[in-house]
Amino acid sequence: xxxxxxxxxxxxxxxxxxxxxxxxxxxxxxxxxxxxxxxxxxxxxxxxxxxxxxxxxxxxxxxxxxxxxxxxxxxxxxxxxxxxxxxxxxxxxxxxxxxxxxxxxxxxxxxxxx
Amino acid sequence: xxxxxxxxxxxxxxxxxxxxxxxxxxxxxxxxxxxxxxxxxxxxxxxxxxxxxxxxxxxxxxxxxxxxxxxxxxxxxxxxxxxxxxxxxxxxxxxxxxxxxxxxxxxxxxxxxxxxxxxxxxxxxxxxxxxxxxxxxxxxxxxxxxxxxxxxxxxxxxxxxxxxxxxxxxxxxxxxxxxxxxxxxxxxxxxxxxxxxxxxxxxxxxxxxxxxxxxxxxxxxxxxxxxxxxxxxx
Numbered sequence: 001x002x003x004x005x006x007x008x009x010x011x012x013x014x015x016x017x018x019x020x021x022x023x024x025x026x027x028x029x030x031x032x033x034x035x036x037x038x039x040x041x042x043x044x045x046x047x048x049x050x051x052x053x054x055x056x057x058x059x060x061x062x063x064x065x066x067x068x069x070x071x072x073x074x075x076x077x078x079x080x081x082x083x084x085x086x087x088x089x090x091x092x093x094x095x096x097x098x099x100x101x102x103x104x105x106x107x108x109x110x111x112x113x114x
Numbered sequence: 115x116x117x118x119x120x121x122x123x124x125x126x127x128x129x130x131x132x133x134x135x136x137x138x139x140x141x142x143x144x145x146x147x148x149x150x151x152x153x154x155x156x157x158x159x160x161x162x163x164x165x166x167x168x169x170x171x172x173x174x175x176x177x178x179x180x181x182x183x184x185x186x187x188x189x190x191x192x193x194x195x196x197x198x199x200x201x202x203x204x205x206x207x208x209x210x211x212x213x214x215x216x217x218x219x220x221x222x223x224x225x226x227x228x229x230x231x232x233x234x235x236x237x238x239x240x241x242x243x244x245x246x247x248x249x250x251x252x253x254x255x256x257x258x259x260x261x262x263x264x265x266x267x268x269x270x271x272x273x274x275x276x277x278x279x280x281x282x283x284x285x286x287x288x289x290x291x292x293x294x295x296x297x298x299x300x301x302x303x304x305x306x307x308x309x310x311x312x313x314x315x316x317x318x319x320x321x322x323x324x325x326x327x328x329x330x331x332x333x334x335x336x337x338x339x340x341x342x343x344x345x346x347x348x
Contacts, residue, residue, distance in 0.1 A: 002215055002247040009133050017129060026124050030133070037249040037276040085272045086308045087279070095311035099279075105134060105250065110127045 003046035006038060006105070010047065011056055013107050018056075025059040027111035033066045033104035034084050040065055068102030137251055140219035144254030151231035154337035155239065157253050159277055160261035161270070162243030165287040165320060167195045169261065170240055172320040174202035176330060181235040186225055188217040188242045195240065205229065216247035219254060236337065245270075249277035257336055263288040264297040271305040278309045283316065285329065290319040 010028060018025045032038055040063050047061045072079040072089035078100050079089045088095040132138060148155050160166050170185060177183045184205040187195045196208035209221050222239065231237075239255065241248045260281035262270045265288055271278045278284070284306050292299070306313055316332060318325035 002250070005214075006133055009136070013129070013131055013133070017127065021127070035276050035279055037246060037280075084275045084279075084309075085305075087311055088308070095307065097279075097311040097313075105132060107129045107131050107133060109129055111124050112127050113124045 003038060003042040004050060006043060007046040007050040007061075010061070010107060011050055011054060014056055014059065014110055015054070017110055018112060021112060021114070023112035023114045025056050025110055026113055027060040027062050028056075028107060029062045029064065029109040029111070031064050031066050031104040031106045031108050033102040034068050035099070035102045036105040038105060064108075066101055066104045069100040070096040071098040071100055072096055073098075134250060134252075137219045140223055141252035141254040144219055144223060145256075147231060148237070148254060148256070149340075151234065152341055153231050153234040153237050154333070154340055155237045155253070155255040155257070156333060157239045157241060157248075157255035157258045158261060159241045159245070159248045159258065159281065160243060160263075161245045161266065161274075164243070164261045164263045164266065166240050166243065166261055167198055168320040169285070169287055169318065170238055171199055171202050172323070172326055173238065173330070174199065174204050174206075176326060177236065178202065178204050181334075182233055183236045183238065184229065184234055185238040185240065186217075186222060187240040188221070190215070190242060211242055215242055215244050216251050217241050217253060218251050222253050236333070245274040245277050249280045256340055257282050257333065259283050259285055261285045261287050262302075264292040265295055268298045268301040268305055271302075271309045275309045278306065278313075281310065281313065283314045283332070284310075285316045285318055287318055287320065289317045289324055290322045 014025050014028045032040060051057055068081050068084055069078050070081055070087060072094055073096060074092050074094040075089060079091055081087050082090055158166050174183055174185060185199055186207050186209055188209045188211055189195055190211055193208045196206050199206040207225050209225050239253055258281045260278055303315055306315055316325060316329050318329055
């Protein structure tokens with residue numbers, strides 16, 4: 001369970017960016033890959049816990065879940081996968097370990113108010 | 115009708131920063147240090163009780179006559195593993211993480227104090243026994259090894275796809291017990307390949323010594339690749 005430390009890092013990043021601009025944070029937008037090792041629900045509850053009594057107490061956490069995409073060597077194109085337990089092309093079933101997206105653990109944007 | 119006027123409209127600021135940026139930066143610096151010193155670093159991840167410590171003790175003992183090896187061992191509490199590993203008579207340090215469920219690059223950096231990396235060929239890092247959290251944390255290693263014992267069942271990779279996907283090689287341990295637990299080898303291999311297509315799978319019994327030579331051959335070849343690559347570029 002390291003969602004709490006992830007939540008705290010998110011808050012630190014948002015606080016730093018907002019502080020530099022003397023702004024308040026309304027929302028934090030995060031991208032969460034299916035292979036990031038972090039669960040959305042767990043991160044949301046950890047975030048709720050971490051933000052209390054900080055300057056970001058009212059900032060919403062908006063999580064966008066990013067599905068895994070692989071590069072299929074046979075189709076020679078980006079393809080989705082049946083599940084994170086089966087990293088193969090959803091069209092032709094060729095396995096591929098070339099992951100194009102799905103590992104994200106990233107703060108993408110902040111909604112600020114001055 | 116307009117809603118109540120605000121002082122200023124909210125604005126969107128693009129950030130695009132990895133949440134683990136701080137760890138990634140330290141890991142990057144460590145990787146550079148390791149590379150310059152010519153030390154090959156192996157990060158061992160697995161669930162608790164998979165036989166990491168026995169596997170590492172056997173590895174260190176077998177390697178020490180030929181290579182300069184050392185180990186860092188992570189645990190939530192106790193120094194038991196370091197005490198066990200000290201029997202291999204190589205430098206071993208315990209990292210007690212307290213409540214932290216994984217090792218982070220900063221912990222590795224701190225615990226290298228006083229060790230001369232130039233005098234090492236291999237550094238082994240035994241991560242905290244946990245198949246979830248260590249997957250997100252780069253420690254600057256050259257090779258990430260996921261261990262899974264035959265007693266854990268063949269479907270372990272499907273339950274923990276993130277960490278298996280982040281690994282470079284899989285080692286199936288306690289193979290001396292495989293028959294007793296009717297371990298399904300084809301299923302285990304199929305599950306590992308589904309989650310991490312192309313992953314190399316090694317089988318070992320640290321207790322009986324089976325498969326240890328193949329493992330040592332594997333990592334020494336990997337180290338040679340890295341060192342030769344360095345010579346080529348220097």
